[in-house]
Amino acid sequence: MSILVIADHDNNALKNATLNAVAAATKMGGDIAVLIAGGGCQAAVQAAAAIAGVTKVLVADAPQYKDALPENLAALVVGLASGFTHIVSPATAFGKTVSPRIAALLDVSQISEIIEVVSPDTFVRPIYAGSAMATVQSNEKIKVITVRATGFDAVARTGGSAAIEAVAAGADLGISTMVGRELTKSDRPELTAAKVVVSGGRGMGSGEAFKILEPLADRLGAAMGASRAAVDAGYVPNDWQVGQTGKIVAPDLYVAVGISGAIQHLAGMKDSRVIIAINKDDEAPIFEIADYGIVGDLFQIVPELVKELG
Amino acid sequence: MKVLVPVKRVVDYNVKVRVKSDGTGVETANVKMSMNPFDEISIEEAIRLREAGIATEVIAVSCGVAACQETLRTALAIGADRAILVETDVELQPLAVAKLLKAVVDKEGPKLAIVGKQAIDDDCNQTGQMLAALLGWPQGTFANKITVEGEKLRVAREVDGGLETVILNLPAVITSDLRLNEPRYVTLPNIMKAKKKPLEIIKPDALGVDVTPRLVTLKVVEPPKRKGGLKVPDVQTLVMKLRTEAKVIE
Numbered sequence: 068m069s070i071l072v073i074a075d076h077d078n079n080a081l082k083n084a085t086l087n088a089v090a091a092a093t094k095m096g097g098d099i100a101v102l103i104a105g106g107g108c109q110a111a112v113q114a115a116a117a118i119a120g121v122t123k124v125l126v127a128d129a130p131q132y133k134d135a136l137p138e139n140l141a142a143l144v145v146g147l148a149s150g151f152t153h154i155v156s157p158a159t160a161f162g163k164t165v166s167p168r169i170a171a172l173l174d175v176s177q178i179s180e181i182i183e184v185v186s187p188d189t190f191v192r193p194i195y196a197g198s199a200m201a202t203v204q205s206n207e208k209i210k211v212i213t214v215r216a217t218g219f220d221a222v223a224r225t226g227g228s229a230a231i232e233a234v235a236a237g238a239d240l241g242i243s244t245m246v247g248r249e250l251t252k253s254d255r256p257e258l259t260a261a262k263v264v265v266s267g268g269r270g271m272g273s274g275e276a277f278k279i280l281e282p283l284a285d286r287l288g289a290a291m292g293a294s295r296a297a298v299d300a301g302y303v304p305n306d307w308q309v310g311q312t313g314k315i316v317a318p319d320l321y322v323a324v325g326i327s328g329a330i331q332h333l334a335g336m337k338d339s340r341v342i343i344a345i346n347k348d349d350e351a352p353i354f355e356i357a358d359y360g361i362v363g364d365l366f367q368i369v370p371e372l373v374k375e376l377g
Numbered sequence: 378m379k380v381l382v383p384v385k386r387v388v389d390y391n392v393k394v395r396v397k398s399d400g401t402g403v404e405t406a407n408v409k410m411s412m413n414p415f416d417e418i419s420i421e422e423a424i425r426l427r428e429a430g431i432a433t434e435v436i437a438v439s440c441g442v443a444a445c446q447e448t449l450r451t452a453l454a455i456g457a458d459r460a461i462l463v464e465t466d467v468e469l470q471p472l473a474v475a476k477l478l479k480a481v482v483d484k485e486g487p488k489l490a491i492v493g494k495q496a497i498d499d500d501c502n503q504t505g506q507m508l509a510a511l512l513g514w515p516q517g518t519f520a521n522k523i524t525v526e527g528e529k530l531r532v533a534r535e536v537d538g539g540l541e542t543v544i545l546n547l548p549a550v551i552t553s554d555l556r557l558n559e560p561r562y563v564t565l566p567n568i569m570k571a572k573k574k575p576l577e578i579i580k581p582d583a584l585g586v587d588v589t590p591r592l593v594t595l596k597v598v599e600p601p602k603r604k605g606g607l608k609v610p611d612v613q614t615l616v617m618k619l620r621t622e623a624k625v626i627e
């Protein structure tokens with residue numbers, strides 16, 4: 068058995084979810100190779116070689132991989148695939164984009180967003196917004212899998228010393244080009260890796276109102292998130308959305324402010340260790356899953372909470 | 378150009394899904410079914426392209442049981458020009474759907490396929506990417522805004538850190554995200570009109586596609602229940618409990 072993990076990185080650093088994907092690969096058993104495809108990605112290569120448990124780092128360093136375009140990347144991976152029993156990607160925007168393309172080119176199915184490895188060919192994954200857990204078996208020659216980060220504790224970033232091996236770059240297919248990135252700037256921890264998340268919903272009423280959550284997030288060292296309703300209303304950026312079709316988080320502490328608790332939102336946060344809900348409607352469904360609910364006006368409670376935390 | 382829009386019939390997003398006691402799946406008998414919400418967004422986008430004079434024809438395609446005709450009628454009522462049902466009782470997995478859609482593309486010759494980002498039942502998020510792979514077309518996943526620029530397509534994509542813009546050669550596949558547009562309401566006159574629009578039914582065999590499932594679902598169970606529900610009277614109590622009971626803050 069030999070597993071290829073497709074790293075999500077920005078040519079310099081590895082995205083955290085890559086370490087959770089390696090953790091899942093470790094449970095499948097066998098040698099683990101990590102692919103760094105990028106342009107000017109030597110820093111990412113060094114980072115990958117240091118991951119605990121990785122045997123080999125495959126490197127394709129060429130301009131056509133710099134922007135992680137799925138067309139070029141999938142073609143590259145398909146060329147490498149024959150030596151592997153599993154091709155594993157983190158279920159990040161990047162992994163979700165490239166992995167099914169790899170699977171289809173190999174004529175194999177993909178198992179999406181696994182949260183548990185039962186055996187090398189059997190996995191557990193949530194379906195219906197987490198309302199059910201399916202145990203799925205694959206008899207494909209190569210198992211193509213994406214990994215939900217919250218299902219696996221990340222492996223250590225250090226402690227490994229993998230061999231580094233260059234692989235031949237493929238052609239630039241030239242059918243897509245990256246023309247711009249507008250990344251949300253923030254000094255806060257990354258949403259999917261944060262130990263504490265403070266999220267606001269439609270109850271915030273405006274983008275301006277999210278400012279009252281900032282002192283709370285500052286005090287708790289939290290990342291900020293939101294419900295779909297808050298994003299759709301334009302209060303906060305798209306990439307703050309937590310839920311079935313947004314980001315999946317499972318921090319030690321999740322604070323839901325002015326969020327009703329629709330199943331699609333719960334799908335993204337109900338595996339958090341401790342959940343606090345602040346809502347003025349004492350029948351809001353969020354209270355059913357919250358460890359600590361507090362009924363009242365968020366504009367009064369949030370500042371009080373900041374004060375009490377000191 | 379022709380635009381192809383796959384539409385999936387799924388359990389309505391408002392339904393509280395229940396797991397069958399025998400562990401074989403979820404209860405779908407007597408449950409409200411609807412078009413996958415992302416596919417409504419896709420149809421809307423295709424119609425806007427037609428209204429802008431860019432698309433010449435919008436073709437909705439569904440793969441599955443005979444009842445998918447209802448979903449296709451909804452697509453026609455929103456404004457699709459015609460519909461195709463690839464009818465089968467076999468449980469379809471994304472790779473099989475992608476192969477069926479590829480066969481339909483080969484037959485119909487659209488220059489753009491607008492696929493939903495994710496079906497809210499299987500939560501796979503695969504079909505559009507697979508279709509693009511099988512066709513050798515570029516893909517713009519999680520589209521937030523699209524603009525046709527001659528033989529190219531500009532796609533703003535929702536990614537983990539914000540937005541990314543790519544330019545794709547046409548023909549291309551995009552997958553629609555929530556903010557691509559807000560679908561219009563279906564009006565009664567349009568529902569009546571939709572009844573007269575063409576709906577063709579074909580079988581996977583006729584398309585030369587083997588749809589046999591490749592993955593086996595061994596069991597489906599309920600997720601572990603959270604034991605929440607405690608309410609605290611005030612902020613002081615909350616902070617005290619966070620410190621001493623939950624131990625999540627200093």
Ligand SMILES: Cc1cc2nc3c(=O)[nH]c(=O)nc-3n(C[C@H](O)[C@H](O)[C@H](O)COP(=O)(O)OP(=O)(O)OC[C@H]3O[C@@H](n4cnc5c(N)ncnc54)[C@H](O)[C@@H]3O)c2cc1C
Nearest residue numbers: 268269270294295296310311312313325326327332347365
């Ligand atoms: C295809 C699809 C995908 C979806 N994906 C997601 C997803 O990924 N993530 C997601 O979050 N949603 C998702 N949704 C949307 C989901 O169904 C809900 O509509 C959404 O989560 C509701 O957001 P909300 O709780 O902020 O708003 P609401 O349901 O409107 O709740 C607002 C809450 O704020 C409370 N409130 C108002 N004012 C105050 C105040 N002053 N003080 C205290 N409380 C107050 C109200 O009591 C209410 O409970 C999806 C829906 C669909 C159809």
Ligand SMILES: Nc1ncnc2c1ncn2[C@@H]1O[C@H](COP(=O)(O)O)[C@@H](O)[C@H]1O
Nearest residue numbers: 383384385440493495496501502503504
């Ligand atoms: N049986 C189907 N019929 C038509 N379209 C489908 C079908 N299954 C999936 N799709 C399309 O693929 C998208 C993503 O589905 P999935 O990959 O299953 O999450 C859906 O939003 C549809 O646009």
